[in-house]
Amino acid sequence: MVVFSPEIQQIQGMVEQKIQERIRHIDQIVDTNQWKVIQSFQRKQVSDFHFAGSTGYAYNDRGREVLEEVYADVFGAEAALVRPHFASGTHTIATALFGVLRPGDELLYITGRPYDTLHKVIGKPGDGTGSLQDFGVTYGETALTAEGKVDWEAVEAAIHANTKVVGIQRSRGYDWRASFSVADIEEMTARVKAIKPDVIVFVDNCYGEFTEKQEPTQVGVDLMAGSLIKNPGGGIAETGGYICGKQEYVELAAYRLTAPGIGGEVGAMLGTTRGIFQGLFLAPTLVGQAVKGSVFAAAVFEEMGFETKPAWHEERTDLIQAISFSGPEHLIAFVQGIQRAAAVDSHVVPEPWDMPGYEHPVIMAAGTFIQGGSLELSADAPIREPYIGYMQGGLTYSHVKYGVLMALQTMKDRKLL
Numbered sequence: 001m002v003v004f005s006p007e008i009q010q011i012q013g014m015v016e017q018k019i020q021e022r023i024r025h026i027d028q029i030v031d032t033n034q035w036k037v038i039q040s041f042q043r044k045q046v047s048d049f050h051f052a053g054s055t056g057y058a059y060n061d062r063g064r065e066v067l068e069e070v071y072a073d074v075f076g077a078e079a080a081l082v083r084p085h086f087a088s089g090t091h092t093i094a095t096a097l098f099g100v101l102r103p104g105d106e107l108l109y110i111t112g113r114p115y116d117t118l119h120k121v122i123g124k125p126g127d128g129t130g131s132l133q134d135f136g137v138t139y140g141e142t143a144l145t146a147e148g149k150v151d152w153e154a155v156e157a158a159i160h161a162n163t164k165v166v167g168i169q170r171s172r173g174y175d176w177r178a179s180f181s182v183a184d185i186e187e188m189t190a191r192v193k194a195i196k197p198d199v200i201v202f203v204d205n206c207y208g209e210f211t212e213k214q215e216p217t218q219v220g221v222d223l224m225a226g227s228l229i230k231n232p233g234g235g236i237a238e239t240g241g242y243i244c245g246k247q248e249y250v251e252l253a254a255y256r257l258t259a260p261g262i263g264g265e266v267g268a269m270l271g272t273t274r275g276i277f278q279g280l281f282l283a284p285t286l287v288g289q290a291v292k293g294s295v296f297a298a299a300v301f302e303e304m305g306f307e308t309k310p311a312w313h314e315e316r317t318d319l320i321q322a323i324s325f326s327g328p329e330h331l332i333a334f335v336q337g338i339q340r341a342a343a344v345d346s347h348v349v350p351e352p353w354d355m356p357g358y359e360h361p362v363i364m365a366a367g368t369f370i371q372g373g374s375l376e377l378s379a380d381a382p383i384r385e386p387y388i389g390y391m392q393g394g395l396t397y398s399h400v401k402y403g404v405l406m407a408l409q410t411m412k413d414r415k416l417l
Helices: 006-018 021-045 060-072 089-100 116-122 152-158 182-195 247-259 273-305 329-339 397-413
Strands: 079-083 106-109 138-141 163-169 200-204 222-228 243-244 307-311 321-324 362-365 378-382 387-392
Touching: 006 021, 006 273, 006 397, 021 060, 021 273, 060 079, 060 243, 079 247, 089 116, 089 163, 089 200, 089 222, 089 243, 089 247, 152 182, 152 387, 163 182, 182 200, 182 321, 222 247, 243 247, 273 307, 273 321, 273 387, 273 397, 321 329, 329 378, 329 387, 329 397
Parallel strands: 106 138, 106 163, 163 200, 200 222
Antiparallel strands: 079 243, 222 243, 307 321, 321 387, 362 378, 378 387
16 A cells, blocks of 8 residues: 655645635535536436437437437537537537538637647648638637736737637636636627627537536537536546537537538437436536545645646636646656556556647546546646646546645655655
8 A cells, every 4th residue: 555755644634624615615516516417307307218229320319319408408508419429529629610610701719729639620721631721711819818818909809700600718728827717708708799799609618517507508608519528428428529509500510420411310329328328417526526636736736836727725617737847857757646546557657749639749647447538537738838737537536635645756756846
């Protein structure tokens, strides 16, 4: 059994006392969201026969239909598309964007440069990859202010007659900024629509689901997407993604997922329906476990003199905990320490590598039951200045604590503290 140093054990005890009030606050959010999900299941009369698998075309798959009704209800949307056929969050977001954008339209991100894996989706004109710009969709973005806020003067100047979709990334991605709260997104939506009422507001909701009591589609957002191997899959869904929002936009996304004229009427679930239902049921509680772990991590590393974002006492609107390190050796030790705490593949030592879709070498700790499952304890970082590690997930609070302490012990053993 691993025994942490007395100094680290002392820090653990002190931090757990300090963060008790934040833990109670997170439990209140968990209750609100857990009850919301249960009541949605009840309203839609979910029954065990809805869990049956489907094959072939899967016409009239009632379980799939009710699953999407539940998702729409939980997220306060008119419609939802929830499928195992989405390979990743990036695939899901790309499907939503390709669904509503046409040649000559403009996509404008107002929250700065989006997450690295979307860069190739946006692409360049004539790049030959089938990116948005390759298909004649123009792209623009406005940088955030030095305070990490939307630059409204720049946004007003950037919105034109052909601006069809305004994109908002809720999480920080690989940026040293605060994630955007649902209240922030509500304000963004209102202000954008005041400038151009017919614009479609799209939100990348990855890592944000169930961290607050409301979701972006409950405050005016037109279209939203996320991954089932992140928050809403509850650590149970083995693959997939969701798109929800206004009926007409979800339908357009469904045409992109399958084919025009077919849309969401087909798609064999192949035995995944039960897991997606059960994952959604578990998600509010498991997200709460992960958020508690992020608060603990922030408090521990602040105690050791590192800068964190968000700080331990600040409100949370996604799973991600960013920690600023002084150099690559601290960053690599941190990520390798998280891997050492895994139940799966703890013997594997992650190293930086040129991961597809990323522009810099990336190191990832991912000892997960589901490959890439970001609701499970994981950590990753691009090896570039500033050297920031991003930790997320944890199916149990206890596991996150173990991972954080193991990362600290690894750094201490390497004389980096």
